[in-house]
Amino acid sequence: MTLSVPASPRRWLFVLTILVGSFLLFLVQPMVARMVLPKLGGAPAVWNSAMLVYQALLLGGYAYAHWLGRFTIRRQAAIHLGLFLVAALWLPIGIAAIAPPAPGQEVLWVPLLLLASIGPVFFVVSAQAPLMQRWFAADARAGDPYYLYAASNLGSFAGLLSYPALVEPSLPLAAQSWGWTAGYALLVLLVAASAAARWQRGTVHDDGAAADEEPRPALRRQLHWLLIAAVPSGLMLSTTTHLTTDIVAMPLLWVLPLGLYLLSFVIAFSTATRLTQIITFTAPAVLLSVGGLALLSSGGGSMMVALASLGMLFVVAVALHGYLYHLRPAAQHLTLFYLIMSAGGVLGGLFAALFAPLLFDWVYEHPLLVLAAAALLPLPALLPWDQWLKLPAAKARAVAALLVGFAAFACWQMVGGWTGSLAGATAIWGLAIFVIGLLVIGWRWAYVSALALLMVGVGGWDTMEESFTGMRVRSYFGVYTVTDDGYRHQRRLAHGTTLHGLQRTDSGGRLEPTTYYGHQSGVGLTLDKAEALAGPDAAVGIVGLGAGTLACYRKPGQQWTIFEIDPVMVDIARDPAKFTFLSDCAGDTPVVIGDARLQIAKQPAGKFDVLVIDAFSSDAIPLHLLTEEAIGIYARALKPDGILLVHISNRFFDLEPVLAAEAKARGWTAAIRMDPGPMGDDFGDLTGSNWVALTATPARMRELTGGIKLRKDRFDDGAWVPLAARPHFTRWTDDYASTLPILLWKHLVGGRE
Template identity: 75%
Template structure:
């Protein structure tokens, strides 16, 4: 008697396995946060590790296919048992990296922590599809890949929405282990459903329906798979660097990337055709802005970038599905696809930061997508006009595009205003007309990129004024009209020095004399004597060094060696060289480095470690504050910068202060809020101390909130009822997310 296909069992097994696979990714990222921080490139490095392990799992599933199904099942179940020795999931104890070695250390840490478990779970999707296809009544096994990615998407989204807010890390790890046990039972059940089937293996049962795909075809698969993978990571970097630096955007590109597989490998042929038709046009509209580095933090550009990623990835993955082989070559197909994912990820996460001083991998991958996409004519004007040989007309349109691009570049003022819109619209219209001719379509796309901000972006990268490191892209620009030199990390200002000789050493931006940190450091001698010991976390352009006075002992903590080289270069900024050139700078993660300091060392400790607008969550937990408290003297003052466009961090510190019985106050300095060219910037600084009398000495007494605009006014920190204290084991950013700012973009 022939066994039933057991379709539901295979679908459930694939859903559970894929759900666990993508649930563990953000969970482990959360676990390693105290050791890695939250820079975008950390996420990209983690994604590369996951892709490499996925490739290993797919290679293992392909290798396993040479055996009869009984032996496949025995090997795989045994491997699942061995991998269970890594449960419950925890972080491997590996020595921290030397400065500059993070790019290698992050993959090593993640591989040692979850490598075996991730590897064996990654293999279940292609393996289950192969077992599923062993029964001739089961139908097309590729449909299960849509189910696999649906499970992956559910796992990814459920973590920030459901798991993280509801469970501490220990409970999350135990819950994942329970899910792994369920997966083990489902895999065993799937194996039992097939090993009595008529077909024990593909070999020797029937002649293959098609020969092994040629190498050229496999390379085609590889490239088509590589571009969406790289584009997913480059979109993440592009958004968090130059459009809007918001951490939640790190998850969205991956989620859309997974959803693109769900559609592409489904039976919705009409929907897939719609994506294939609009993808080239959308690539012109949004990809034409891929070289734009003056996005100004607008959510519109962020949304457009995400839509482009989703549509283009769906079109490319739909094309990949169209090129799929017969089921007997299924595991080879997925192996090559996975290798393409690793190739695209390696280019975006490893090669690009070494090769480029900006996120140039993004426009490169946009062009690669243009070279690989099917290009159905959006506007078949040659057929409408009954033109038998349209090539001369297309060439004329291309020449017109060159002229329009030159005019656009000449009129570019950074805002796309006036005539610039006319030329950009003309260039776009030409691009839409020549979509069906790849030799014309790609040049028009390049011209759009150069015309819409590209030349400006390329110019900023000259003369060493832009530097890229593992932690981000730093750009130094001169504003000769307002006599300012600015240091930007993506769209976030990290330092400003006035270039007129009379004021060049005045504290600027968030660090003005009436800011919370300015008031605290200005009072250091009065509070702690002439030999006050001060610790500064986060160097920036070195602006805070202006507050150092003779006799004071300062120590600066900075994670990025590139930032140190910028601040120490008097050709760029002179704050540090003129005010505190002999100040020791400790390179490394501040939390780890402060933990190494002697107890009771600092009178004042300043935490100013934001990476763009990303929350340094690992620097704000109970355990982190405990490290600072140990490094402070009993009456020391902790000063923390919480200015942020997207998160209200007051409740976090208010809850922490209440739990410790500390005095806490906030200084909300409105300086320069309405003037983008002002040397001073609005800022929020929180002061915490274990002794109330010390707080009174600093603030002179707290004022009511309605007097917060008064110069030098400190006001009480506001908490929230039932707000959960952040710890290394439990912290959720959703309760402090400013949704109205998220929708409206930068204020």
Template identity: 80%
Template sequence: MTAAASPRRWLFVLTILVGSFLLFLVQPMVARMVLPRLGGAPMVWNSAMLVYQALLLGGYAYAHWLARFAVRRQAAIHLALLLFAALWLPIGIAQLAPPAPGQEALWVPLLLTASIGPVFFAVSAQAPLMQRWFAADASAGDPYYLYAASNLGSFAGLISYPALVEPSMPLAAQSWGWTAGYALLVLLVAASAAARWRGAAATPKAAEADAPRPTLARRLHWLLIAAVPSGLMLSTTTHLTTDIVAMPLLWVLPLGLYLLSFVIAFSTLTRLTMTFTVVAPAVLLGVGGLALLSSGGGSMMVAFASLAMLFVVAVALHGYLYHLRPAPRHLTLFYLVMSAGGVLGGLFAALAAPLLFDWVYEHPILVLAAALLLPLPRLIPWDSAFGLAPRTANVAVVLLVAVAAIAAWRMVGDWTGRYEGAAIGWSAVLFVIGLFVIGWRWAYVAVLAMLMLGVGGWSTVQESFTDMRVRSYFGIYTVTDDPYRHQRRLAHGTTLHGLQRTDAGHEYDPTTYYGHDSGVGLALDRAPAEAAVGIVGLGAGTLSCYRKPGQHWTIFEIDPAMVAIARDPAKFTFLSHCAPDTPIILGDARLEIAKQPPGRLDVLVIDAFSSDAIPLHLLTEEAMGIYARALKPGGLLLVHISNRFFDLEPVLAEEARARGWAAAIRMDPGPPREDGNLTGSNWVALAASPERLAQLTGPLRPRDKARDAGAWVPLEGRPHFDRWTDDYASTLPVLLWKHLIGGRE
């Protein structure tokens, strides 16, 4: 009997699809659930991914251990485990005390493990286990194609969450829906066990029985090949979610492509896999050559190119892994080592790298590791075309690498932070040489490293030998001087996060989004002399220079690294000069404001959107209720909603409508382009009464006059817009698709 006609093949495929769908549907779902407690930092998702990979490894180890028994005993043990794990249903978040500042990296894995650990562990084992049960039938054939089905189910689970589940269902309904899916999975596993209950001959075929156990070297090779795409997936995620938005829609893109690469590599699409393998070295040169670029790398074009590189390289490496697969007898060992490789890559990218590096050096390191492991079929067989002997070809390669070294040296000297003139020419030379030396691994890796250093990499490395860049759990902050514009700048990732003028007499002028004509500038200039003011988000400390004598200010900041930067007079002097005694409360602002006495603040400023990421938990009904409690009856709430990719007006407009608040927006266009100290900004003001709002805004103006100095206009909502709550919030309705596709404005 052929594999195509093997008994109950459809049942095993369906069981694997359902289990994998549930496994990867729960990942973004739980990440969404923990947003009110953890915020939207990219490292939260990376920490979550590390937990998932560790639990997946545990599930694969359990499946490998279980494979030593007869199928009947395996089924009894596994079904008992599935029923025990059901005690953790429906899915919810464990009630643990919040972490102390700086302890998030350890607390996040603990919270997620306590919340879904047993369920995730039990479900993660079913893919290798079902393949093992499938292969127990002597006529079943090669079970490895089922791994492609497994990853297809995983991909479907990931994509369906942001596209279908999150926009249409509140979290409580999502949790109960997942529980129903889990019940279906238990029934399918029981049916699969019944299908092999009688004919479960665990005796392998003669050819399989003679298959030797894979050597230690082969297992280490599997481990490394599996580790690199896993690490690349996380480092690509860090880039995307730092400069766009920390939400499941973009969290799942790198992971979804990573899973889709398994679908292609472990399927019967051999020619397609070979195509990816042939083009992967060239793609790695073209996109991986930008991996050390720390300025100007935040465009959507670079982001999409990084995703393309991840996908192509992952298909090539996973195809190579499939080529090195053992006989089905050692199937669970193979998947166990693969899973261990995934955890190894995750440990490096999510845990070790933030502690070891002050920048995302894990990304170029993983790119180079991919170059060391990729198959390197000749893209341009120039040596055979010219009939060169191997020794002559090797000499030619040495000469080409020498030319590449000269080109890289010239690029380092010519690099100005932008692609201009000579830099474009020299990078083209390096890229072409890289194409010619594919096939000579040492030369290919050397040219790729030179390209990285030439395209902005040298300046990135040099910054690490200063104290002007720091990395924390929440991001990478770089302080730079621009002597021509007389500025000191603070960047979060690739986005300007603060600026102080260095020309005499203007050091304490408000800059960037906080000028006197901005919404927050107008509000703080008019705040009473003895007002109590709360500021959420410290930045470089620019707003502190609005403090007047007699006012009582409190600043809420989640990142200790940001506090250290703002308080260091060698970096920025806003805080030390204007408000040195202002208390700074460390921790998540929503949680910390909830601890404050009620009715204490006259003005509360929410400016916590680092880069263009949106911490959803700061804009929900529950969060607004916390702010309202902290404000006096006549208090004023200011929310900064400047964003390249999301229109947040409807969110706040619906919140104001539901609460009966008055709301207006100040859309400050900023100064002419020649003034590089101020930028345009959008600030929303909300108050419980129109009279209090009118004290700030005066008569509201029509939208066509919104750009007049000091003009406030009515906040515009949308019909049928759903209010954001902790239980339901979808960013798809407010996504500016044209900006997402077109990049920065």
């Protein structure tokens, strides 16, 4: 693959300008997302909302570049460089000081915050890619400028990956911001140099003369561009949501779909036409095999399914973007083409990030976008059996219709025999639908029908049925599902792939604490001793409501306050038809809705004897709740001898060094209780958990733990043991925190539950 173009004056300058601008554009996105963590947290929906803002600003930048095309290059350069200087007033990059959102208003607040923080800077930088291509094409020897779009996306890809891999682990946010400002200054110089290289040119194309070469594309063709661009954009966001909701809540997962989306442009708009053709040829089969799982709502944490979904996104994006490149107009319509492409990106983003969470109780946008991709993909026939048999077109269509009818029968058989996995007769019927899908690729209506039937058969019917039970709900922060297991007398609350609560449905154990909160867990041992530690009127704060399990540790006279960011979670916990922990044990407990860090900061100093931090969203780290500044807020809210208890159970991160470094810096005493849970009982009421206790008073820690035990077996019943400190581990702050040093790499590969 090569990004080369025919020789032209200063080609290297335009390539470098585009690379630098695109690199900066996609470096600032995760940087600003990191900056906003202390204000809202890191739910996947926050990233999707941010992506929607970026796409809208990109559309604005492309529209501005298209508008500039009416002027001479001298006038364009003067306007563009002037706008660069005005946007520099927003440097260095920082977060605007606007009031935090009211509960439920996050979907509107995040775009407003980002627009106020980086809107002008992002706007002007986003315009330089199409504008530089237009200036490049002003020289008659320049050749096809569309190849430069591959360079643009290569720069974007590099900027995106360099942030979590290089920038975040190496630099605090203040240094990141000033470094980005230096890059911005370099870009201004490169844009000025590019303008000087074409200073003697007039307009890039005289539209009147060019009209004889190629007329303005028809509206139908422009709509075709719009739809083809919208589907990969929406699919990129829906894949992120689908994976983090129902497959595996892998850290940094949002980087991979966006990175593959950008990489697809690099391939599709480069001279690697043969590679694009190969990928396009295989795309229908890939979409059929992996897209058939798109309605499955029980991925079970399978890394194989996650990787397959990412592979499908990449293949489909290359095929559709290659199709866009094939449909590109002549150079005089270049900025119009990119403007409509950008509008398509915004359209896909609006559907996946804004409308879908409001319309659906599950990530139905993902299978819908998979079907839309099937409706738009080029469909080269893999098995042209109609040609081999020399069938007339009408007979071939009739055979295709019969095959689809058999696929419908196979789907009905799969629905009736579905047990949660593809096995036995269900797998055979699924294979039959897959083969039929391959056979009918030459007829789009039949191919899309086969794909839809496969989706319904592979767990899709169960997913859709749950939407009518009222036991699943979706909010800005995720998808919550309540399920019953009558055999084991359990009712479960799942947030994505993570168990967030379980209640016995038989009368005997209905109010017993379950999952991570059993009496042998760190939180159970602490709350059972709350009266002995702090008296009968102990004040307890709980961050993270879940199903309300901890409420049944409350004793008469104790003063409890619960903090929960998601109003939907409060509705679930307070609904006796779903869970009764809260209503039966602590119905009068106040629940403060909003981000816990912000809400605890509003509490009176020295209020709590025990403060419990249990705020994981699936397996996403509440990074902004574990920094020096956050712990300082908790310390202020605690009494001088109060106990801070933090839940750090996680499949992918080892958070012990984070809290060990914090305890050491404050001179606090810290211990961890590692409860293994019921050994050999995968379906019991209790779950293994890790809880860390921290206190400024060593005597209080001895009262809690009976003395921290230095044991070889860290899982002894009831044992509190020292935290595992890590030499030279850098204390997390709002300005600097990297998750790479604490990643459990082997679990990423193994997909451990």
